Amino acid sequence: MASRSLSAALWPASVLYGGIVRLRAAMYHHGILRVRRLAGAVISVGNLTVGGTGKTPMVLWLAERLAAEGHRPAILTRGYRGMGSSGAGPAQADEVSLLRRRLGQHAHFGIGKDRYRTGRKLEENGTRWFILDDGFQHLALGRDVNIVLLDATDPFGGGYLLPAGRLREPKAALARADMIVITRADHAPAVEAVAARYSRAPIFYAHTELEAVVDAPEMSQVLAATDRARMKFLAFCGIGNPAAFFYDLRRWGFAVVAQHAFRDHHRYTPDELAMLDRAAAKAGADAILCTEKDVFNLPSDVKTRVPKFACRIHMALADADGFWTAVQEALQRHRTAASK
Numbered sequence: 001m002a003s004r005s006l007s008a009a010l011w012p013a014s015v016l017y018g019g020i021v022r023l024r025a026a027m028y029h030h031g032i033l034r035v036r037r038l039a040g041a042v043i044s045v046g047n048l049t050v051g052g053t054g055k056t057p058m059v060l061w062l063a064e065r066l067a068a069e070g071h072r073p074a075i076l077t078r079g080y081r082g083m084g085s086s087g088a089g090p091a092q093a094d095e096v097s098l099l100r101r102r103l104g105q106h107a108h109f110g111i112g113k114d115r116y117r118t119g120r121k122l123e124e125n126g127t128r129w130f131i132l133d134d135g136f137q138h139l140a141l142g143r144d145v146n147i148v149l150l151d152a153t154d155p156f157g158g159g160y161l162l163p164a165g166r167l168r169e170p171k172a173a174l175a176r177a178d179m180i181v182i183t184r185a186d187h188a189p190a191v192e193a194v195a196a197r198y199s200r201a202p203i204f205y206a207h208t209e210l211e212a213v214v215d216a217p218e219m220s221q222v223l224a225a226t227d228r229a230r231m232k233f234l235a236f237c238g239i240g241n242p243a244a245f246f247y248d249l250r251r252w253g254f255a256v257v258a259q260h261a262f263r264d265h266h267r268y269t270p271d272e273l274a275m276l277d278r279a280a281a282k283a284g285a286d287a288i289l290c291t292e293k294d295v296f297n298l299p300s301d302v303k304t305r306v307p308k309f310a311c312r313i314h315m316a317l318a319d320a321d322g323f324w325t326a327v328q329e330a331l332q333r334h335r336t337a338a339s340k
Contacts (some may be wrong), residue, residue: 090246147181147327152184166182174201212312219310231283234280256289258279
């Protein structure tokens with residue numbers, strides 16, 4: 001988030017941005033701008049802020065749950081910086097590649113700016129379940145379930161809209177949510193109180209939990225917990241909310257002696273990896289450590305003096321069955337309303 005003085009300087013731009021966002025939402029709400037709907041069920045996962053709230057682990061959780069029930073869902077994503085469905089670029093180098101690797105043949109992928117069009121193509125091949133990735137602001141595509149994630153460590157982006165803060169929409173947009181998931185907390189009454197001012201949606205809690213520490217970039221070997229406990233790490237990441245990753249590492253008990261943050265979707269150069277290697281040696285670290293998403297943006301042919309590892313994580317919902325029931329109830333509610 002911008003500093004206080006910079007936020008104040010950018011406040012007029014935030015007012016203009018907020019006006020545009022509100023007007024756009026109103027135009028979709030009143031039918032001035034067209035909302036197109038797929039025949040299949042669409043579950044949207046999104047947030048109010050830029051940066052990480054746990055969207056990718058939530059998309060993974062939903063896809064795995066649907067797969068366990070015998071479905072093969074499709075994940076609809078715009079792709080980073082507008083990458084098309086056949087293009088190679090940063091999007092395939094992190095979130096999409098991560099999901100492909102984890103889900104294998106259990107999910108389809110539709111990548112492109114026009115998510116209705118990519119969804120229709122998948123429907124022609126029999127797909128009936130869709131997960132709209134980062135979809136809360138993608139109002140052009142109708143959805144049956146609107147899931148909004150709030151990171152308890154910074155739920156409202158400092159309280160300012162872009163560019164002064166990290167809010168993509170005003171908090172009042174929570175009125176569109178069918179359910180709210182507060183991540184990185186077991187109980188956050190202050191966040192709940194703010195959310196309840198704008199939404200009647202049920203509130204759930206979730207954590208990103210460590211599944212394994214794997215070697216990078218191969219991700220074929222798991223670091224034993226006993227070895228991890230005695231090691232010191234230099235942590236780095238190129239994600240939307242790097243503070244959240246460093247917070248999670250402390251919560252998981254890692255000994256982090258240095259940390260470096262890069263911009264979201266950062267593609268690492270050999271020189272940058274060499275810099276991290278030197279910084280690790282200087283800090284007395286035994287290894288360097290990143291997120292699973294970062295692995296897809298590392299140069300594959302660069303050797304380092306200290307080993308490289310990545311954290312494989314999953315979403316742990318405090319009330320998984322209750323959450324899934326709420327998803328199904330929202331789906332039925334929207335489908336019944338649409339049929340009238």
